[in-house]
Structures are given as structure tokens and as C-alpha cells.
Amino acid sequence: MIDDIEAHNDAATDAHEQALSAAGEVLAPRGVDVDAVIERIQSFEVAVPSWALQTGGTRFGRFPIEGEPRTVYEKLDDVAAIHRLTRATPRVSLHIPWDEPDDAGTLRAHADALGLGFDAVNSNTFQDQEGQEHSYKFGSFAHTDPAVRRQAVEHNLHVVELGEALGSEAITIWLADGSNYPGQMHLRKSFDRVLGGLRDVYDALPDGWRLFTEHKPYEPAFYATVVQDWGSSLMLANRLGPQAQCLVDLGHHLPNTNIELVVARLLTAGKLGGFHFNDSKYGDDDLTTGSIQPYQLFLVFNELVDAEEAGLDGFDPAYMIDQSHNVKDPIEAFLQTVDQLQTAYAKAVLVDRDALAEHQQANDALKAEETLKRAYRADVSALVAEARRRQGGALEPVAAFRRAGYREQVAEARADEGYTPPQSL
């Protein structure tokens, strides 16, 4: 289906090579090793979540498009198409039970055939599922009834077991537990109950596995959320032990929060486990990464690259995308997102860290800020495209995707009842 990448790249080669050499002319005199930066970009990988390959919606509705994946197998086919074009998304982050496979071995074989693996698995105790004995209306891990808490723990243990069968090595737990009104929930006791539930899951983790807690300030709980902020998440990770770390979802912060500072603190604590990339204007909007606050994204990557280059002990963040595509074709949005992430990463790699350290030491606020701005303003688009091309990906992923007619083809294949895997990806 997407098998004419070379032809597509050939058509775009002249313009690309001009842009690449122009970028080299700007960067080389600054002492930048352009090839080394391209190699760094090539090393960047990010996981695609199984829950965002269909169009998303809001509480007001959802507007589906033709050719959306109907099964977890078809979702993997779409991730393979994204990976084929970007060469940067070799893993899928599964959501259970939304994408619970009938048989883990069959799903794993399907992923293997597509050249894909599995990143962190995600559990769900924020909504009730059919046939479930107890309701999560008033919480899961934090519920006052031990039977509900037990059910939530059992679900997470099941997700770990399934993840193990798929080759995952981490579980992400986001809890909606909280209260809508003052007095509804005992603030301290509810936290203790969450810690108790997480402890049961933590104790059952296979060797080499990590458990990520994901904080969020509000929604669906509108007064007090138990794992509300990075401080609460860090407390949990510290109390649980070395296999527990914190996941930062860029949209899970109150307006104006200094997220790069949160990242720096979690790095200092050795507890930055993973990321959910997205962007937001007002709340947890799940918009395309870099679409609203690209400078903030760069500043976050600046902290990550600084930690990477400093060789910070235990630095191994699991990068994932967590977006909701209400008005864009989800595959196209992912192609755009990966490009945005690589762009922010490349700009952070360009930061002259020796000069920055000197300006910081000299308390030269202006020169220090300009050092960051200089890297941020650099046009790295040709470097990012070259990184894709060197790995067999597309110079212009969205254009190649549209030209290949993938969406039209799957719209036809997915219109009938039976499942037909794409012939070539």
C-alpha cells in the first residue's frame, strides 16, 4: 500500500538536497557536525498509542472518517504505515480493555510480521466495562470498598500478564480517582488506599518491568484528584521502589505550569519514566504536539537532551504520544507529530551547552537565553527529512501518505465485514 516511497523521494530529492546543503552552510560554521545531528535524530523513537488511530471525540460527539481501523489488528496495520513513512515509531502502546486481543500470541505474531513491538501497556479503571462486578463510579484504587479496590488491582495484574505475553516491559496507570465536592472524599486516606493498590501491582511486576504513575490535575474529578500533580506521583514512586517512575503527560498540568521544571525535578529524583506528548491551549486538549506551544516543547527537550548528554544515571524515558484527533486524519496527525518531536529534539541537540554553562556561570541572563533561542530558531527541517530518508522513510511523510492513497484503500478494505490485512506495508 505504501510501497512507492522511493519514487516519492526521487521527486522531492532536488529540493531536499538544496535545503540540506543550505542548512549545512548555516550550521557548519557554528561548529555543528550536521551528520552527527542527523544520526541523533535517527536514534529518536516514540510509541504510538492504540487508542488514537480512530478519530477522537469530545463529550459532545465524535465524527468518524471512512477507513478507520475496526480491530486492534487493523490499528497495528496503521502504526506500521506510520513507521514505514517515519521509521521512528516501532512500538505500540496498548490500552486494555479497549484493545484486548482474543489471543496475545496471535497479536504478537501480527506485530512481528509488521516489524512492530509493544511499549508500555495501559490499564483502565476509569470506566465500567460490560460484565464487570463492581462500579468505578466512586473510584477504583481509592474506593472505600475493598472489593472494588481488589477488582481494580486484579485488572492491572491482568494487564501486566498480557503485556508480558506481548513483550512489553512497563505498565502505565492513570487513575481518575477523585471527588467532585469538598468533604466527599477523605484526602489523606484516599491517597493511602491508592498507594496500597499500587503496592499490590508493584509487588507482582516481572523483573525488568517498570510501573509508571500518570498524574492529572482534574477531569473527570473536578474538585480533588488523588494523583493530582507530579509531587503526588513522585511520592508514590518513591514509596513503591526503584521499578516505579513517573510519567509526564504534557496536557496534564494547570495553565502556565513550568513543565520543563517538572521534568528537571523528576530527572534529579531519578524518577522520570516516560512521556505522553501532546499539546494544549486550555486543559487536557490532546492536540498535536508542538501545535500550540512549540517553544515549551523545545524547552522540555532541552532538559531531556541535557540529561541524555550528561549521562544521567538511569535515564531511559519511554516516549509516547497521547493525542486525540478530532478534526485531522489520525495517521496524518501522527506523521506530523513525529516530525514535530524530531524537530524539537534536533533543536535541543543544537544547543551549545558549553556556551550556555558559561553564560549561566557568569549570570548573563541575556546571553544564556539567546543561546537557547539560537538553537530554537535554527531550521532543522531538512535534517529531520534526511534522517528519515537515510532509514528508508519518506522525505515528506504526509505527501507520501496522501499520494499512496492508503486511507482510500483501507476505506474500501474495511467497509466489509471480514478483516483483510493490507498486502504490503
Ligand SMILES: [Mn+2]
Ligand atoms: Mn496520557
